Structure formats: C-alpha cells, structure tokens
Amino acid sequence: MEPPARPLLAQISHYLTQIYPEPGPSCSIDSLCQEILAIMRLGDHSTAPTPHTNNWSEKDIVLITYGDSITQEGEKPLKVLKRFLDRYCQPVINSVHILPFFPFSSDDGFSIIDYDQVNPLLGGWRDIRSIAGDYRLMADLVINHCSAKSHWFRNFLRGEGVGHNYFKTVNENDDLRLVVRPRTSPLTRKIDTSNGEQILWCTFSHDQIDLNFHNPEVLLAFCKIIRHYLDKGVRLFRLDAIAFLWKESGTACINLPQTHLIVRLLRLLIEFAQHDAVLITETNIPVTENLSYFGELDEANWVYNFPLPPLLVHTLLTGSSSALKSWLMSMPPALNGTAYFNFIASHDGIGLRPVEGILSEDEMAQLAETTKRAGGKVSWRTVTGKKDSPYELNISLFDLLQGDIHGQDDLGEERFICAHVIMLGLEGIPGIYIHSLLGTPNDYERLQRTGENRSINRRQWTEERLNVLFSDPSSDQARIYRKMKGLLAIRTAQPAFHPNATQYTLQIRPEFFGVWRQSPDRKQSIFAISNISNEEQTLALATINLIDNQLWYDLLSGDTLNPAHPASHFEPYQSKWITNRL
Numbered sequence: 001m002e003p004p005a006r007p008l009l010a011q012i013s014h015y016l017t018q019i020y021p022e023p024g025p026s027c028s029i030d031s032l033c034q035e036i037l038a039i040m041r042l043g044d045h046s047t048a049p050t051p052h053t054n055n056w057s058e059k060d061i062v063l064i065t066y067g068d069s070i071t072q073e074g075e076k077p078l079k080v081l082k083r084f085l086d087r088y089c090q091p092v093i094n095s096v097h098i099l100p101f102f103p104f105s106s107d108d109g110f111s112i113i114d115y116d117q118v119n120p121l122l123g124g125w126r127d128i129r130s131i132a133g134d135y136r137l138m139a140d141l142v143i144n145h146c147s148a149k150s151h152w153f154r155n156f157l158r159g160e161g162v163g164h165n166y167f168k169t170v171n172e173n174d175d176l177r178l179v180v181r182p183r184t185s186p187l188t189r190k191i192d193t194s195n196g197e198q199i200l201w202c203t204f205s206h207d208q209i210d211l212n213f214h215n216p217e218v219l220l221a222f223c224k225i226i227r228h229y230l231d232k233g234v235r236l237f238r239l240d241a242i243a244f245l246w247k248e249s250g251t252a253c254i255n256l257p258q259t260h261l262i263v264r265l266l267r268l269l270i271e272f273a274q275h276d277a278v279l280i281t282e283t284n285i286p287v288t289e290n291l292s293y294f295g296e297l298d299e300a301n302w303v304y305n306f307p308l309p310p311l312l313v314h315t316l317l318t319g320s321s322s323a324l325k326s327w328l329m330s331m332p333p334a335l336n337g338t339a340y341f342n343f344i345a346s347h348d349g350i351g352l353r354p355v356e357g358i359l360s361e362d363e364m365a366q367l368a369e370t371t372k373r374a375g376g377k378v379s380w381r382t383v384t385g386k387k388d389s390p391y392e393l394n395i396s397l398f399d400l401l402q403g404d405i406h407g408q409d410d411l412g413e414e415r416f417i418c419a420h421v422i423m424l425g426l427e428g429i430p431g432i433y434i435h436s437l438l439g440t441p442n443d444y445e446r447l448q449r450t451g452e453n454r455s456i457n458r459r460q461w462t463e464e465r466l467n468v469l470f471s472d473p474s475s476d477q478a479r480i481y482r483k484m485k486g487l488l489a490i491r492t493a494q495p496a497f498h499p500n501a502t503q504y505t506l507q508i509r510p511e512f513f514g515v516w517r518q519s520p521d522r523k524q525s526i527f528a529i530s531n532i533s534n535e536e537q538t539l540a541l542a543t544i545n546l547i548d549n550q551l552w553y554d555l556l557s558g559d560t561l562n563p564a565h566p567a568s569h570f571e572p573y574q575s576k577w578i579t580n581r582l
Contacts, residue, residue, distance in 0.1 A: 007044045008272060009033055015265040019258050020216055027216055039223045040269050049275040052297065052337035056278075056429055058497040061488055062095040062138060062236075064346055065434040066108070067122040072463040078123030080463050082131050088470075088481070089437075092488035096131060097138035097238065097431065099347055104147060106207045108347070108458060110140070110240065111147040115225045125232055132233025138280070139234040143222055144241040145208040153209055159194040166221070168201035168212040168247060175250040182244075182284070182353075182391065184380055203244050213245055213262065226270060236278045237270060239263065239300075242293075243283045255289050263299045278302060280341055284351045287327075287358070294338050305340040305428060306354035310367065310393075312344055312422060314359060316415050316573075317370055317404045319533040321513035327358050328505045328515070333427065339499040340428030344419055345436045349379060349392035349454055364390060366405060373407070374400050375442050377453040394453035396435060396442045398480070404534060411534055413476075414573035417483050418530050421556070421575040424491045425515060425528030427503040432484070435459060438466070439480030490555050495519035496526040496579065506544060511537050512570075514544070526555070527578040531570035538567040550580045 012033045016023075023029055037043055063085070068077035070084050078101070085096060100109030103119050118124050131137060146152060152163025170176070170188050179187060181203070188199050189206045201210040211218050226237065246258040263281065270277045280302040281293040287307050293300045307327055315324045334340055352364050359367075368378045368390045376395025393400070401419060402412030416439070424430050434440075435457060443459040469477040491497055496517040506514035506529065514529035527544050531537045546552050546563040553560055555577040561568065568576070 008042060008046055008048075008268075009037065009044055011268055012036055012265065015261055015268070016216075019219075019261045019265070023216060032216055032220075035220060036223055036269065039220065040227050040273050042269070042272050046272050047275075049271040052335070054336055054339070054498075054500055055276045055301075056339060056499055058494055058499070058501075059492045060095055060136070060429050060499070061093045061492060062097050062136075062341075062429065062431045063089060063093045063434060063437070064097045064099070064343070064431050066099045066347065066458065066460075067101040067119070068460060069434050069458075070461050070463050070466065076123035076127060077121075078118075078127035078131065082127065082134075084463065084466075085131070085135060088485075092485055092492055093135075093432070095136035095138065095236065097236070098128075098131070100140045100142060101128065105149040106147070106205065108452075108454070110142055111145070111149075111205070111208045112142050113147045113150045115142075115146075116228060129233050132235070136236060137234050138236035138238055139229055140238045140240050141222070141226065141229075142240045143211070144244050145202075145204060145210045148207045148209050157191070157193045162221075165215055166211055166218050168210040168214075170199040170201055173249070178250065178252045180252045180254045182381055201247065204241070210244070210247070213258070219262070219265075222266075223269065226266070227273070230270075230274055230277070235274065235276065236280060237266075239266070239279065239281050242281050243285055243289070254285070255283075255292065260292070260295060260299060263293065264295060267299055267301070280304070284348075285353055286356050287331075287354055290354065291332070294334070297335060297337055301337065302339050302341040302429065305342045306351055307358060308342055308423065308426075309344045309346075309350045310352055310355045310364075311358065312419055313350060313393075313397075313400065314355075314363065314367060315422075315513060315532050316401060316419055317367070319404065320510045321532050322510050323359060323363075324513060325505055325507075325510075327355075328426075333503065334500060336500060340426075341431055342423050342426055342428040343431035343433065344423050345397040345433040345457070346431070347433070347454070347458060349394040349457070350397075351392050352390050353381075367393060370403075370405050371395050371400060374403065375444075376400060377447070377456060379453050392453075394456050396440055396457050397433075398436070398439045398476075399442045409534065411572055413479065414571075415534075416480070417487070418532065418573040418575055420484065420487060421577075422513060422528070422530050422532075424487060425497065425517065425526070425575075425577065427499065427501065427515075427517070429499045430491075432488075437481060437484050439476045441476075487556075490577070494524065494526060494555070494577075494579070495521065496524040508539065508543055509537075511535075512539060516544070524579060524581040528575070529570075529578065530575040531573060534572045536572060537570045539570060540567050541565060544578075546578070547580070552578050552580055553582055554578055555582075 072080045103113040105111045155161035155163040246256040247253045267279045278301040281300040311324045371393045379392040381391035401415040447456045469475045496519040502518040504516045511533040517526045548563040
C-alpha cells in the first residue's frame with residue numbers, strides 16, 4: 001500500500017489513474033476522486049488505519065449461513081437466526097456471514113435485484129443491525145454481476161436512467177476464445193433493447209448480467225453500496241466472484257491487473273472509513289492465483305483457503321495425508337495484517353479448481369466418483385480446447401464422510417469430527433457452515449424441487465424441529481452440535497491457535513497429519529495431530545520432540561502425557577491437541 005503519510009486523495013488518484021488512464025472528457029480523475037471522497041464521507045483529515053494490524057484473534061469463529069437456513073412459522077427468518085445465534089452459538093461463535101440477504105431472482109441470493117434493501121421475506125435492516133450489534137457481520141458484495149430483473153437492467157433495456165450504461169456488452173470484433181469459464185452455460189446472451197439488439201456478457205448465468213467496470217459510474221455505484229453497508233453495521237466485506245471483474249478482448253478475463261487495482265482501491269476506502277473492517281476475496285481458482293489477492297499487503301485482508309476442502313476430504317477418504325502435507329508446506333505464512341480464511345464446507349460445493357496441479361486428474365476423478373456413491377452430485381465446467389472438467393462436488397459434508405473411497409462404514413461421525421479438528425488447528429480464521437454445526441444430511445427434496453446441484457447442501461430447518469432434535473441426545477444433530485461446540489470452546493481459548501501464530505507441518509507417517517503451532521508470545525505450543533486412517537495407530541512421541549522437562553496435556557481428552565513414554569495410542573480418526581500450557 002502507499003505510505004500512510006501520503007494524503008488519501010493522492011492515493012485514490014494513484015489507483016484511479018491506473019484503472020482509467022483515459023477516463024474521458026466528462027469524467028476526470030479529479031472529479032472521480034472528489035465524488036468518491038464525498039460518497040465515503042472521507043477527506044484528507046481522515047485518520048489512516050495502523051498498517052499491518054491483525055484485527056482478529058484465536059477467538060474469531062465465523063458461522064456461514066443463509067438468512068433463512070432456520071425458519072419458524074409466523075416470524076421473519078432473520079429474527080429466528082438471531083435467536084439461534086444467541087441460544088446455540090454463544091460464546092464460541094462471535095462472527096456470522098449471512099449469505100446475500102437482498103431481494104434476488106436466482107442462484108439463492110447471488111443474482112441481486114436491489115442492493116439497498118433487505119429481502120422483505122427475511123426481515124429488514126433493523127434485524128441486520130440487531131445481529132451486527134452482537135456479532136461481527138460479514139456481508140456479500142456481489143460485485144461482478146446483478147439480476148436481469150434489477151432496476152438497473154430495466155433501465156438498460158430502456159436506454160435511460162440509473163444503470164442504463166452499467167452492463168458489459170460484446171461486439172462482433174471481441175475475441176472471446178481465451179475466456180475462462182466457471183460454468184458450461186453460454187457466455188453471451190442476445191437481447192432486444194430500445195437501442196437495438198445487444199449481446200450481454202454472462203459469466204455465471206443468463207439471469208446474472210456482468211457489470212461493466214470500464215465505466216467509472218459502476219465503481220461509484222459500489223462505493224455508495226459499501227458506505228451503506230458500513231452504516232448498517234457490516235464489518236467483513238466478501239467480494240463475490242471478484243476474479244472475473246474486469247474483461248479485455250483477447251485475454252482470459254480473469255485476475256486481470258485492473259481487478260487487482262480495484263481491490264486495492266476498495267481496501268483503501270473501507271479501511272479509512274472503518275479501521276477494523278476486513279476485506280475478503282472469494283476467488284475459487286488455483287492456489288497461486290488465489291494468493292495473489294494478498295497483493296503487497298494492500299489487497300485482501302483475508303483470502304479463502306480454497307485448496308483446503310478438497311485436500312482435507314481427499315486425505316480422510318484415502319487415509320493418506322501426503323498431498324495435504326505437501327500443499328501445506330508450500331503455503332507461505334500470512335503476514336501481519338492478512339490471514340487465511342479456512343473452511344471445509346459452505347453454501348457452495350467443494351471446488352476442485354484450487355487443487356489443479358496438486359491432485360492428479362485420477363485423484364480428482366476418484367473424489368467425483370466417491371461423491372456420487374455417497375449420493376452427491378458433480379458440477380462441470382468448460383475447459384478451452386478440452387472436454388468438460390469436474391468443477392465442484394455438491395454434497396453434504398456429513399454424508400460425504402460417512403465412508404471412504406472403498407465405501408460406507410460405521411466411522412462417519414469420527415471422520416467428520418476429525419476433519420473439523422484438523423481445520424480448527426491450522427493457521428487462519430475458521431469458517432463453520434451452519435450445516436456442519438448441525439450435521440445436516442443431503443437434502444434430496446430441495447435438490448429435486450430446484451434442479452440445482454448446490455441445493456443438496458442448502459437445507460432449511462425449522463427452529464421447532466431443531467429444538468426437538470437437540471433435546472434428543474442420541475440424534476445426529478445433537479451429537480454433532482455438542483461435539484462441535486465443545487471443540488470451538490477449547491479452540492478459542494488457545495493463544496497458539498491465533499490465526500497468525502507460527503505453524504510448522506510435522507513430518508510423521510502418512511497415516512497421521514499434524515502441525516506444530518506456537519503462540520505469538522512463544523509461551524504456548526500445541527502439537528495438533530490426527531490419525532486420518534480407519535485403523536488404530538501408535539505414534540512415537542520422540543518423533544515430535546516434546547520437551548521432557550515439561551508436563552504435556554491433550555486438550556481434547558484432558559489426559560496428561562509423559563514425554564518419556566515410547567508411544568501414544570490413537571483410535572481411528574482420533575485427534576490430540578498436545579500442549580505445554582492449559
């Protein structure tokens with residue numbers, strides 16, 4: 001980032017000049033700068049954020065949920081969600097990512113009709129502010145596209161009004177041969193408008209029309225949206241599908257330099273407006289490209305750790321940690337002011353693009369086949385010059401881990417909990433999908449109703465039904481919830497699990513996976529070790545170099561360990577968090 005002493009106006013101008021080298025006679029860089037400052041209510045009097053500050057700690061856990069993942073007849077879902085958070089998530093979950101809670105026309109919220117309003121079926125801004133008052137709130141900035149039913153797009157069809165020039169169109173001279181696609185649907189859509197036939201750019205679907213950031217007015221519109229969200233209590237901004245933002249004929253139209261510049265500009269504006277706000281980029285792409293969104297510590301505060309879900313699933317399905325270890329050893333530590341956002345399951349499926357070059361085509365095909373045998377679906381994408389390639393595994397994580405590559409067994413619950421123990425022990429901030437907290441199985445009824453593969457992992461529970469299940473200690477939901485909440489309570493009390501604490505990958509047998517974490521003050525060490533096989537294992541404690549003049553404890557079992565003992569016993573999928581400090 002530019003030196004903090006540099007006036008804010010000059011920093012904004014610096015980025016805009018690179019994004020828009022020829023802004024046009026009706027829109028100068030100076031006028032753009034002044035309008036942005038006015039929209040964001042900033043000026044050179046605004047204080048700069050302290051650089052390289054970690055506005056997070058080991059106590060930060062993010063719950064990922066739709067606004068209506070839990071419903072109750074006669075009540076707005078956001079009120080029900082707040083009650084669920086207060087009753088079942090405190091004190092171990094302090095942040096919540098509410099997936100798009102705006103009026104929408106498709107894609108379960110990611111085709112936004114109106115960015116300024118809360119979907120009235122969910123509730124209103126008062127409900128959002130209520131949640132934001134007690135939890136750190138993450139909201140989606142769906143910035144690449146919007147709905148074909150939005151007022152912006154209606155004005156585009158009319159040829160006048162706000163939004164009439166916001167959309168990306170294609171002309172006959174554009175070279176689209178290299179465009180990278182996350183979908184198999186056609187890239188373009190022809191439509192009749194008041195200005196004649198237009199060809200629209202549609203990266204994701206024909207209801208999700210790509211916005212044209214070549215037009216500075218689109219950037220200004222999103223500055224207004226950001227300011228509005230800040231005023232409503234949003235503190236974590238998730239830039240959805242950001243990698244596809246800028247398009248240029250003859251290029252892959254992904255991760256272009258202008259996209260990175262816009263991320264830098266938004267980071268600058270958000271941090272000046274709210275020093276503890278966080279920008280997170282959602283880039284489901286190969287690992288090197290994903291890490292590029294850290295920039296020079298001037299882009300994303302957090303990046304999604306997209307290789308983790310497929311690699312962790314691969315590890316537990318095959319009983320070998322070799323690929324996970326190799327990848328983790330190659331990952332640079334996140335520097336102060338940045339962090340990884342770790343997750344295993346989410347509202348989307350388990351993406352396979354991030355492990356291209358890490359897992360072989362045969363290993364990815366094995367994941368796809370195992371998913372289908374477990375009752376899941378596989379989504380595909382078009383690869384230029386090649387056949388369609390598996391893009392995403394669509395399945396409930398709970399159901400996927402009820403067996404391994406050889407078939408179903410009776411160790412599913414142990415395998416499922418092991419996956420989360422591993423994730424919670426890694427460098428980064430954990431994101432827990434609500435359906436992982438609840439042990440939700442595949443939702444075939446919703447899948448059949450919508451015809452969308454991702455619906456299989458987007459169940460809606462009623463509050464009444466959950467309360468009944470939680471009152472039955474033998475139900476899957478009660479057992480998983482109890483174990484997950486217990487893990488989170490232990491995890492959030494350990495300084496060695498600070499998102500930026502030191503991490504080393506342990507070189508132990510492939511039947512095990514382990515890391516060593518050390519707290520920033522170096523007072524606490526944790527050896528987080530898991531048996532990732534379906535057989536009992538023993539591990540020689542000498543291999544992890546426990547200091548023999550200290551007492552060591554397993555945080556998960558409460559047992560005291562003797563470093564002089566030759567070996568430690570692990571049940572199938574058992575984990576131990578071995579620490580020198582309770």
